[in-house]
Amino acid sequence: MEALVTSSMTSFYYSFSLLPREIRQAITTLYAFCRTIDQIVDRKPITEHADLAARRRQLQWWRQQVDAMAGNGTLSPLVRPLELVVERFAIPKQYLLTLIDGCERDLVQRRYRTFEELKSYCYSVASVVGLMSIHVFGYRYDETEQYAINLGYALQLTNILRDVKEDKDRGYIYLPLEDLERFRYSEADLLAEVYDARFVELMRFQAQRARSYYNRARAVLHPDERRTLYPAEIMDAIYYRLLEKIELGNFDVFHRRFRVRTPHKLWLAAKIWLYAMLFSRRR
Template sequence: MSPDEYCQQKAARSGSSFYYSFLFLPPERRRAITALYAFCREVDDTVDECQDPGVAATRLAWWRHELAAMSAGQAQHPVTQALHQASASFNLPEEQLREIIDGMEMDLQQTRYLDFRALSLYCYRVASVVGLLAAEIFGYQDRRTQKYAHDLGIACQLTNIIRDVGEDARRGRIYLPIDELQRFGVPASDILEARHSDAFRRLIEFQIDRAESYYAQALATLPAADRKAQRPGLVMAAIYRTLLDEIRRDGCQVLTQRTSLPPLRKLWIAWRTWVRG
């Protein structure tokens, strides 16, 4: 199996909305974004699938070493072998790839965030940096597109957090800021023990509204000259905003269920958004 085939299988198996966002790209850009996505999945799985934080930290350290080896043309893993070509073709900074690992490492160091400012750093590292790298692969002319990519990354990560509240709680993690739990009168124990309430619903609706504001801000920032090139991000936004609509419509029952869209619906949204440009 070639490095590109490995990355393709890694991306396809995930069923992620991110995967659907780059289905219609030309081959070189699709290979590059698939390699980037596979890298993100590998380091994320290192944290989520490892029960021992010490072992997970050691594996993340290995990935840091592997990035250095990649830069020297000595990558060992098929993902970094594929990513090496993408980095060379689209000038992807190793520093930003390292920041993604920094973000995953935060999951080993803390399970709570005091306020949105603290959470924003996490969102920047695990999502906005990915957005900035993706923008390089898709191509742009206007530097304002970087601001769009940053805000879209925040919006997408906030959507992930909303969708996964229950799943994260079962891992002992609460990403919703502590000061906002207090403001809405939702004890952390309610989240950890999956106790839904009107107060919790209002808290999640507040989170949805904030995510929506980041989507709106991102789309308003995207220059018209770069809209066509950045269509994969528009696809991602369309799929994720539909997901937020479904969560709100279901009464924000994210403690006990993980709302998702069927693959055919994702594909339809992707095609429709791509055609509209």
């Protein structure tokens, strides 16, 4: 499972690599589950009804495996490492089911009418990952759950901004349709990759919304939690920098693929880890 994660060299890897071995292995197993569910849905475009049915059967198999963790059915040996993590860190099994349900939405839903509708999707595919992760990292304050939820919103909204073109090419529009209407920028404009003042203002509005969730997350993170939750702060820093780069590039996501370079990710990870080790209070 670790190979599945490290081979992608994602921002998650830079966050996890500095963790103690037991925690790193647990979070890697958990992330491998998340990646597996995501790949069932996103590995290639759906070409026919039989393909859709096959993917839904795979997701249902995973639901059955989560149920089997509670003793209701036969657990596959492949899922045993995940079960050990869930039991060791008391991760609510509903979180795993919520993630499966959220990813399944991508099989049947390609547009979001309102932000509230999109927000529920973001909770299912991003915030719930944060909620599972803080169980592994360890936390003491109820506010930390709100930290995980809001950071999940922020990270997913940043992804949506970066991937407007890629998602459009796959047939998805995650920008809320009510926001397109607000800025008089039509779905047809987006599909045609019209880059003008309307699009820039639409994207600026989305970026401000994402930034508000970074701020909400940071506002509720207790100083005592920073020593154990530094991986989440690394994710925050990397994705916040990505958001800044998109803004500095005037939201030209149709013609540029914005990213944070590897040396910058490593610098951010080292800086935040050192701060957590040197200046955060021990429990």
